[in-house]
Amino acid sequence: MIDPRLQTLRVLHRCGTVTATAEALHLTPSTVSQQLRQLAARLDLRLLEPVGRRVRLTPAALALLEHADALHAHWESAAAELAAHRRGGAGRLRFTSISTALATLVAPAAAQLRQQWPQAAVEISEDPAEDRHGLLLSGAADIAVVLPSPDSPPPDDRQFRQHPLLTEPQDLLVPDDHRLARRSPEAKDAQGTAGVTLADAAEDSWIRAGDPNDQHQLLLAACAAAGFTPRVAQAAVDWTAVASLVAHGFGICLIPRLARVPAGLPVTRVPLSGPHAPIRRILTCVRRGAEQQPLIAHGLAALQGAAAEYATSTQPWPATAA
Incomplete structure (x- = not known):
């Protein structure tokens, strides 16, 4: 219903290059270039300018992008209203997620969703090498479970709507014979902080x-x-693999509470304390307006339910729901 060339411009702004845009949209680079030239000619505006091997959107293109984002958000809302007039739960819902959340939160949420909406096709993917926000924007995914990073969209981004899902501490994973594995929780560091702090491991070798x-x-x-x-x-x-490297003395690492360690390995999870104890905030992200679509709304609700159940479950160091 909206000129597809506007979507090409939106994905280009996210991806930065014609080649990456073509890959995201499953088009050829020449098709992407042709669409952008046609759009510029239709509007009688210069939309792109070269910057080395990349391209940059002109001020006119950025102004157009604001309207394109608003149009697509409005269309997502319209699609949600139209979906309410259909019977049944037929449709397809695609999750993309970080691995630890996929195993502990997405899989049980998706299973619950399939029970509630048996006619819906639910697809789950980890996509470790992909830009998950780009997958949302291109329509390759409907719900992304992500960690915020310096490259993530801001909370008020025009293209995406984000919601907190879970806040979990990070622990140290060390060999059983490591000095910090044997440290008493009541022991204090040089600053008088009880327990193990991240600074206590400053001189260790680390695993990425x-x-x-x-x-x-x-x-x-x-x-x-x-x-x-x-x-x-x-x-x-x-x-x-990480836990095996730790067990064999190749270094220590930070490990999220959601991550599982195989039984039998000689490793110890050490909770961290102090003002710099790291935490991990997990978010759900959808295209702005898409959260009103029934299947996506049910998917988000199922994720929130799985996160709440995980947060209240019995575990050595329970994470807390955001």
Whole structure:
């Protein structure tokens, strides 16, 4: 219902290059370039200007983008109202999520959703190498479960609506024979803080654990706040592999409460205390206006229910719902 060339412009603004835009929209780069030229000719405006090997939107294009974002948000709301006139729960709902939330929150929420809406097709993907906000914008996903990062949209972004889902602490994962694994919770550091602080591990070797796009950024930010830069010696994404590296003495890491460690490995989770104890805020994100669509609204509600159930479940160090 809306000129698809406007959507191409929106995705280009997010992706930054014609090639990345073409990949996101499953088009060829020449098709993307042609659409943008046609749009510029239709409006009699210059929309792009070259900057090295990339392109930059002109002031006119940025002004157009504001209207395009408003149009698409309005269309999402219209689609939600029209969906209310249909019978049944037929449709497709696509989740994209960070791995730890996928296992603990998205999978049970999606299972509940399939029971409530048996005619709906529910798809779940981790997409570790993808820009999950870009997947939302291009229509490849409907609900993203993400961690905020320096590249994330702001809370008042015109294209996306975000909601807090869960706030969870980060723990240290260390070998069983590590000095911090044996430290008494009542022991105090040089500043008089009881328990183990992040600064207590400043001289250790670290593993770049989990998704480098968000989990590693959290480690760097937390260590900077604690007054040091971690010496990163190894890297692994899968938490089973990470735990094995820790168990074999290759370093320590930050591990979120949602992450599971295989039983039998000689590793210890050490809760962190003090003013710089890192936490992780998990968000849901949808296209602005899409949260009113029945299937997406039910998906968001199911996620909130799964997060609340997780937060109140019995576990060694329960996370708290945001």
